[in-house]
Amino acid sequence: MKRLSTLLILASAAFLASCNADKTTPGYTYMDDMYTSPSLETYEPAYQFANGLSAQLPVEGTVPRGYHPYEFANSNEGYEAARTTLSMPAEFDAALKDGKELYNIFCVHCHGEKGDGNGPLVMQEKILGVPSYAASRLPDITTGSMYHVIMHGKGIMGSHASQLTYDERWKIIRYVVKLREDQE
Numbered sequence: 266m267k268r269l270s271t272l273l274i275l276a277s278a279a280f281l282a283s284c285n286a287d288k289t290t291p292g293y294t295y296m297d298d299m300y301t302s303p304s305l306e307t308y309e310p311a312y313q314f315a316n317g318l319s320a321q322l323p324v325e326g327t328v329p330r331g332y333h334p335y336e337f338a339n340s341n342e343g344y345e346a347a348r349t350t351l352s353m354p355a356e357f358d359a360a361l362k363d364g365k366e367l368y369n370i371f372c373v374h375c376h377g378e379k380g381d382g383n384g385p386l387v388m389q390e391k392i393l394g395v396p397s398y399a400a401s402r403l404p405d406i407t408t409g410s411m412y413h414v415i416m417h418g419k420g421i422m423g424s425h426a427s428q429l430t431y432d433e434r435w436k437i438i439r440y441v442v443k444l445r446e447d448q449e
């Protein structure tokens with residue numbers, strides 16, 4: 266009986282000792298390495314790195330998977346260079362269906378369903394100066410210049426670079442080429 270009560274006292278002492286007034290700490294922990302992860306939390310200070318941060322930047326020049334750098338500057342020269350040297354990769358030749366879908370999300374409200382420049386926003390006079398894609402109106406544009414305009418915008422048309430992936434841009438361009446042909 267005596268042994269049992271000693272055991273009981275010891276057990277409750279151990280139990281109470283593991284409590285802690287500070288609710289933000291777990292109190293005494295046994296096998297600490299199983300409670301405390303040795304990995305660094307994001308943004309936690311880290312003496313291991315020269316700048317003292319656990320969140321390190323990617324190595325300079327890192328390119329995310331699937332990212333296509335665009336080297337033509339947002340200037341007249343950049344436009345001209347893209348117009349004359351860039352063209353749609355052949356793999357997008359058959360992308361008409363996707364292109365139509367994307368065009369009807371991102372371009373139709375200004376450029377119109379047929380690409381004649383009579384989108385709903387133009388009809389409501391919310392925006393003016395949207396050209397028809399017809400060759401008679403825009404004789405010199407190429408798939409390269411279209412890519413440039415999607416990347417950097419032109420006049421009051423804003424850049425759509427952040428809204429579309431590389432593939433989606435070319436798919437839309439493929440569809441604009443078709444609309445352009447249909448305008449003739």
Ligand code: HEC
Nearest residue numbers: 371372375394395396406410411414419420421422425437
């Ligand atoms: C907010 C209205 C608006 C939207 C949305 C819009 N555009 Fe435009 N777009 C314009 C206007 C305005 C111009 C004429 C720009 C200028 O020449 O000053 C233009 C011009 C163009 C041109 C001719 C550029 C040139 O080289 O002369 C192309 C090609 C074009 N847009 C494609 C697109 C595509 C593709 C989309 C969808 C991803 C799109 N636009 C979305 C308003 C818009």
